[in-house]
Structures are given as structure tokens and as C-alpha cells.
Amino acid sequence: MGVTRLNHAVLFVGDVDRSVAFYRDVMGFRVVNMTPEGFNSAAFLQAPESTNDHDLGLFAIGDARR
Numbered sequence: 001m002g003v004t005r006l007n008h009a010v011l012f013v014g015d016v017d018r019s020v021a022f023y024r025d026v027m028g029f030r031v032v033n034m035t036p037e038g039f040n041s042a043a044f045l046q047a048p049e050s051t052n053d054h055d056l057g058l059f060a061i062g063d064a065r066r
Helices: 016-025
Strands: 009-013 030-032 042-046 056-060
Touching (some): 009 016, 016 056
């Protein structure tokens, strides 16, 4: 059984693009365009069967080059 909804969970991650790729490619989430244009420090995703506007917020924190 897949994830149907998370109800607005937030994760602080070192690399937003890498985290988006994981949740999209492995977990089947869809990227939801909710971030302002040019703002690359956050991403919002929706679970495959969710009716929420988004289920997961990913926010960059720290230095991804560690």
C-alpha cells in the first residue's frame, strides 16, 4: 500500500533537489508549484492519491556541500 496522504509534513533537508528526486522517483509524489519564481530553497509535494493541496514541504537548511 502506498502513501495516500501525510497532512502537511515538513522536513528540513540539506539538498532540496536530491530530496525531491527521492520522493518523486521512489515514493511517487508529485511536485506542486507553490514556491515563488526563482526561490530554490523549498519544494512542495503531493502524495500519489492525496486530495491535499500538498502533503510534504521540503526546506533547505545548512550547507549541502558537507
